[in-house]
Amino acid sequence: MFRFIVRRLIVTVPLVLIVISLTWGLIRLAPGNFYSTDKKLPPAIEKNIRAKYGLDQPWYVQYGKMMWNTVRLDFGNSLKYENETVNDILRRTLPVSATLGILAYLLALVVGVFFGTLAALKPNSKLDYVSMALAMLGISLPNFVLGPILVLLFSLSLYWLPPARWNGFPSWNLVLPVLTLSAIYMAYIARLTRAGMLEVLRSDYIRTARAKGLSERAVIVRHALRGGLLPVVSFTGPALAILISGTVVVERIFAMPGLGNYFINANLNRDEPLIIGIVAFVSIAVLIFNLLVDIAYAFIDPRIRY
C-alpha cells in the first residue's frame, strides 16, 4: 500500500507539469496578447511592456522560468490584480469554493443515499418511480437554469433567501448556491445507490445472510450497504471533475468570489500567471484527491490489494 501511494505521488509530479506545459503552450500559441485588446499600441510602449514581463526573451527561456517557478509554487503576481500574488488570490478564493463544494456534496450524499436505498428496497414502487424521475430531472436540468429559477422563486418572489453574494459561513446566502450545485450530485448518487444496492441485494451472499435468519434490517445495514455503496465511493473521483465545472457556473450566477469565478475572469483577461496558478493548484488537488479515494476504496473492499 505504501509503495502504491509513493508510486502515485511520483507520477503526480510529471503529470501536473505536463498539464501546466500544455496550458502554457495553449496560452502562448494563441493569437493576441494580454496587454492590448483592439487598438494597437505604439511600438515603444509595447517594447517596454514586453521587457517588463520578460516577453522579449526566447520562448524556451520563458518556458524554463515558468516551470521553475511552478515547481517552487511561486506563480508571481496576477496580471490583472497587480497588487496581489497568485498565491494570495488562491488563499482567498479557495475557502469560498471549498465551502460550496463540500456542503453541496455532503447534502447530496445524505439525500442521495437515503432515497437511493429506499428505492432499491422497494423497486417499482411509487417511491421508486418518483425518486428516480426526480433524479433524472436533476441530471437533465442544467445548473444555470436551476439556479436562476430558484432565485426567481425564493428570492425575487418569496423574498425568503438572498439572491447572491458571499457572506461568509454560515449564512443564508449559501442556501441557494449549495442547492443548485448539489442537485446533479444528488441525482447521480441516488441512481448509483439504487443500482448498487439492487445489484448487491440480488447477490448470493445476501441470500446466505437471509438464510442465516438475520432480520432484514441486519441484512441491509450489516451486509448490503457496504458493497452497495462502493459505486458511490468510486464516484467521488469523477465527481470532483464535475464539481469544477459546476462551481464555475454557480459562482458566476451567485457572484461568489471563488476559484471558479476567478478562473473564468483570468481567462477572459488573459491573466497568464493566475491561469497557470489555478490550473496547477487544481490539478494537484484533483490528483491527490483521486489518490485518497482509491485508498479509501481499499479500506472498504478488502479484496483490493495495492
Added chain:
Amino acid sequence: MSEERTPQVPTEEGRQQTQEARGPALTPRGTPQAPPVRARAGDEIHPFPETAVGEGDVRNADAGPEAVRGTSLWSDAWRRLVRNKLAVFGMVVVGLIVVAVVVGPAIIKAATGYTYDYIPPDSKLVQSFPPFTAPDGTFSWAHPMGTDSAGRDMLARVLLGGRISLMVGIISTVVSLIIGISWGATAGYLGGKVDDVLMRIVDVLYAIPYMMIVIVLLAFFGAQSPLKQIFLLFAALGAVSWLTMARIVRGQIISLKNQEFVLAARAGGVSTAKIIFRHLVPNALGPVIVYATLTIPSVMLSEAFLSFLGLGVQAPYASWGSLAQDGIQNIAIFPWQLIFPGVTMALTLFSLNFLGDGLRDALDPQMRKF
C-alpha cells in the same frame, strides 16, 4: 467444466446461460471474481458498464424443431425497449424535438417571417415581449415564446439553439466514438503490452481536469470566428468523452475475443484489423450504443455551460446555453428569456437520458428490474 450454475432465481425461461460468454471483465451475478473495475468519469451514469451483451440469451438453434423460438439479440432488445414506457416517451420526445429543430425554423419563417436573427425595423418592437403577447398587450399567436431584448422571436431562437446544441452533441459524441472505439478495440484485441500501455494512458488522462484546459483553449483561441469556435467545440468535447468509451469497448472486446467465431476467423486467415472491425466491433455494440446515447446529453450539457460562460457558441449562432446566458441578464424582468431555452433543453436531455436508460435495460438483461 462449466456446469449450469443454479441461479438464485432459477432459469426462468429455461435458457442456457453459457458461462463462456462471460469473460474476466464482467461482473457475474453476485460479487465479482476479481476486484471490480472502479467507476470512473462517465460511469456515474451506469456503474457496471462491463456487463457484456453476450450470446447467453440466444437459444441453441440446433435442438429439436419446435423447441426453439429463434429470437435474435436485437429483436429481443427491441421488444424490451418498447415495453419500457419511459424509454418510449424519451424516444418520442427526442424524435419530436429533432423534427422541430430541423423543419421548425423553415415553417416559422414561412408562417410569420421571423428568423432567429430577424430584428424588427420598427424600433418600438425592439424589446422583450412576454409569450403570446402582442405589443399592445392583447393575446397574439405571433410570438409563442415571446421575444428577446432585441425584439427577436424567441421560438425561432430556441429552435436554432436546438439545432446547434444537438449538432454539437451528436458530432462530439461521434468524435469520441471514433477515438474510443479504435483505442479500446485495439487495446482489447491485441492485449498484452499494447493493452497495458494504451490503458495506462487512459488512466493517466482520466486524472487530468479536462474542463479547465478546454476553457483555456476556448477562451484563447475562440475569438477567431464563430464557425471555427464550433469546430473547436466538436474536437474539444469529443476528446473529453472518449476515455470511458475506450474502456467499455475494451472490456467488451476482451470478453468476446476468446469466443469461437473469432477463432474461426483467425483460422480462415483474416487479418487482425479486419477481425477487430468486422467481427468484434458489431458484437460489442450493445453497451457502446447505450453509452453513446448517454454521452450526447452529457456533452450537450458541457457545451451549454461553456456557452453560458461565453466560451462556447458565439453570436450570430446561438445554442441553448448561449441563449441562457442572454436570458439570465434580465431574469427578474423577462424570465421567459431564460426559461424557455432552459426548459426545452432540460426536456431534451431528460428524454435522451430516459432513452439511454431504456436502451441499457433492454440490451443488458442482467440489469433488468423484475
Added chain:
Amino acid sequence: MSEQNGNLLSVKNLRTYFETEDGTVRAVDGISFDLKRGETLGIVGESGSGKSVTNLSIIRLIPSPPGKIVSGEVLFHGEDIMSLTQEEVRRIRGKRISMIFQDPMTSLNPFMRISKQLMEITELHLGHTREQAYEHAVKMLETVGIPEARARANDYPHEFSGGMRQRVMIAMALSCEPELLIADEPTTALDVTIQAQILELIRKLKEETGTSVILITHDLGVVAGMTDDIIVMYAGKIFEQAPTTELFAAPGNPYTKGLLKSVPDPADDEGAELYQIPGLPPDVAHLSPNQCPFAERCYRAEDICRREFPPFVQLNAEHFSLCHFAEEVYADSRAGRGDAPAGTTQGGDGR
C-alpha cells in the same frame, strides 16, 4: 410440537411460481415428500427442474417479486412453515434448518471477516456473547477441517480456496446444530477431488450430530454414496421417488433410466459414445398440463404420453413413479432388461 409419523419434515403439494416476461414459470408444481429424523434425502434433476426452488421454498427464501409460493404446506415438526410469521421463520433459519449453497465464492460476504460471519449466527440464535461466539466459531472451523483455524478465523473469504470456503459455509450452517441441513449443489462448483472431501465431511458431520440432510444435485454419482432416499425431479414435478439402492437397481421411470445411462461407466469400452438424453430441458414457462413434460425426449413415449398427464404410480411400499408405463419400465429394470422403446418387449443390452 407434535411429530407426524416420526417425520421431521413433511412437504405437501408445494407449488412455487415465478412471474416473468415470458409468462408464469411453474418452477415447483405439486411436490410432496417426507423426511425422517436422521435421514438423508437426495433431490436429483437437471438445471431448471425446480430442485433448488423447492428447497428455497422450504425456508421461504423465494424472492417475492417475481416468485410466489402459491400453495402447499411445509410441516416442520408438525408446524406449517408457510403459515408462520416472518419473525418466526427467521428464528428457524440458521438455527433449526440451515442451508448451504452452491457457489462458495459468491455465497460469502467478501467484505466481512469469516469470524464475524460465523459469530453473528450464534450471537443471534444462541445468545452468545462476543467471546463465546468467537470461541464457538473457531471450534466450528476446526471441526470442518480448516487448518490453523484460530489464526485464519479473522481472514476474509477471498483468502481461502474454494474448497475451504465451502467448509466455512458448512461450519456456518452447522453452528447451531440444526435439525435439518439443506445442501444445494454443495460440490458442483468445486474440483472433483475437493468434491469428495466435502461430501465426506458432510457425511461425517451428519453421523456425528444426527442431522437430517437434503442433498440437491444433478450428479447421480454424488447421491449414490450419501443418501437414503432419492427424489428425481423434472419440470417442477417429482418423476420418481425411491430408496437409493432401489432406484439405482431398478428404476421405474424412463427419465431416471436416461439419467443413469448418462453417467459414464468406466467399464465401458474406450471410445464408446457417451449417452445423452436427447433434446433440451423443457420450457417451464409454457408447459401443457395435458401431457407428460418429458414426452418429447422419452424413448418410451407413446401417443397417450402426449395426450394425458401421467399418473403417479405406486410401484411398491416406498417406490413411486410418474409415468404411464411405470410398471413396465420397473419390470424391465428388475428383469435386467435394457431400455425398450415403445411397442417392443425385449431388447437392448442387459444391465
